[in-house]
Amino acid sequence: MLAALPSCGDNSPSGPGPQKPDGGGSGSQHEDAGLDGPGADPHLILHYAFEDSATAVTDSSSRQKDGTLNAVSGWTADGRVGRALAMTGGNPANVFVSMPDGVLTDVDDFTIAFWVKMNTVADWARVYDFGNGLADPQNRFMYFTPAGFSGVPAQRGTMASSYGGAASNELVALSPTILPTGAWKHVAIVGTSGARTIYVDGYPALKVENGPMVPPREMEPMGNASWLGKGRFPDPGLDGTLDEFMIYDRALTQAEVADLAWPGMDYSYWRFDEGTGGAAKDSSDRNIPTALGTGVTWKPGRLGMALDFPGGAAGATGPTVTLATNPLANCTTELSVSAWIKLDAVQNWARVFDFGTGDTRFIYLAPSDGAGMHFAMVSEHGLFDLVAPAPVAADGNWHHVAATVAADGTVNLYIDGANVKTGSSPMVKPSDFATMSDLWLGKSRFNDPYLDGAIDELRIGCRALTADEIMTLSRR
Structure with missing residues (x-):
């Protein structure tokens, strides 16, 4: 407790050292040299x-x-x-x-x-x-x-x-x-x-x-x-x-x-801090290869660097980032997707992400559908849509967006840490998306415009984060 309530140098920049291989828990850590011994941080x-x-x-x-x-x-x-x-x-x-x-x-x-x-x-x-x-x-x-x-x-x-x-x-x-x-x-x-x-x-x-x-x-x-x-x-x-x-x-x-804080297999985590080149690293043991398409560049992000998407008209070949494997493959009853985005313009139906196979099985998040931020899940079991009361603003600021699906089917949408919309998806479940071939950031599978803005700090996992966890990730 707080004591007031009565109860309660000049250091070198050497790195912290990687973590040792896992012997249990929820996923392995870095598999390089350990924290201790030769090469360890002397601090x-x-x-x-x-x-x-x-x-x-x-x-x-x-x-x-x-x-x-x-x-x-x-x-x-x-x-x-x-x-x-x-x-x-x-x-x-x-x-x-x-x-x-x-x-x-x-x-x-x-x-x-x-x-x-x-x-x-x-x-x-x-x-x-x-x-x-x-x-x-x-x-x-x-x-x-x-x-x-x-x-x-x-x-x-x-x-x-x-x-x-x-x-x-x-x-x-x-x-x-x-x-x-x-x-x-x-x-x-x-x-x-x-x-x-x-x-x-x-x-x-x-x-x-x-x-x-x-x-x-x-x-x-x-x-x-x-x-x-x-x-x-x-x-x-x-x-x-x-x-x-x-x-x-x-x-x-x-x-x-x-x-x-390496997440092991808990979730995929793209920091987008490379700042150069045509690939982005999934900083987790999932290690999903991620390729930047033509037109996608780097810019200063919410933390470090970020991916910048210049937009593009519907029907054109526009800037896209492609994931090599499905980050939702192991999800059964729960999932979470969260990211920081900074829109240069509001393009209705442009996507933060769009994962699926053809037009029969897909899941996506659009910052705006003309009325509000739009989250959708479609599978052979049905159609689920959830629309927030307002779109994400293109106001020159970074905004945190998130969608979670809980084991009981409750779906929550968040903007800047606030729960802006709640719905229930009794038919369409995260397990419906175990197999998908089209895994895109910034691109829609339909005749929609491309994202005009930046994405940073993308986390995708198979547990429904709590409201407090989402609020923590949205802190400025």
Whole structure:
């Protein structure tokens, strides 16, 4: 909890290093060299991979700052990468790791990153809580909670705090969204001076600048009052599974954080950051080859670079991006598609994407049909259309768009994080689109104009993202 409520250098640009191959969970990670050992980032100062079985929690970085687990019953084989630590809530916490002294010695800029799969989201439960255990004004602590409160009126969401001995010297970063339960999520907190950025799945969900400067080094000595899964106040323990907990003594870039948040087989993710050439990379283990057609170019994007589509008249051969394999092939009952788009002009019926086979099986999203943003699914089982009250504006700004289909047939459309339309598709289901041959961005299968605008940060997967997850991806 917030202490105010009473309870609560010059670093080199070397990369964070790829993640080790998967031993379990929901999909493999990068298959290059591991995070530790030769070639590892020298700024990785703590790495708990949670591959242990006793009370010692091994730090596989070069600094060997091992933690101590209070209950060996917390070990589980069901990790994001191999084994993990399953925490089971409780107040006081049932399962937690006590941290040693010296982890944060001389650390100013930092990145703390981890994978977490929540079972329940209890207010003020901690992923980590590091501090010196002293009284104010010498009291120092920093923590991350999946559900904290701040502001007037109070706003609930994921929160990172650094407390410097008084309420007036506390840096609070609060993203007004909650992590989902039952799904692995990657979270990173990046800090420099009085700034904090919270990343979720590699996306910057929140940035706070010009706050109080409470550097991590002031948490030391932290050995008697620092934990994973437990807080310093009478708050619940974390109820969820924790994996791949890492601390760097530098601020990672957004691209480096996105590498740590590699989605495995969870979803396909096109960052469109190449900036040159005729191909775009699917930054996932799905690795769908993606080819840029004539006329598609690169431009500055919402994050990094983006694809730019110059438009084209109906019936002409216009700018198209083609996917080599179907990103919805493994979807059965759920799906999600989300992207940032920036329209240069509103072309009715132009497509963000259009996937299908001929005119008998297809799924598409059009920013405008003349009345509103239009999402459609057509198969041998029927026809489903859902139209938002308004189209996506061509106003010179980036707008986030998303469509989700849930297991019960509920379909939601989102623009800039707001749920703009809900419908029900009892007949047409994601499994209808397991086989498709025409997989296009920017092009319609009918006699419609081509997209005139840019696409960035495209994510396509077989789980219906929650409203909070969509809001997180739409944050500016």
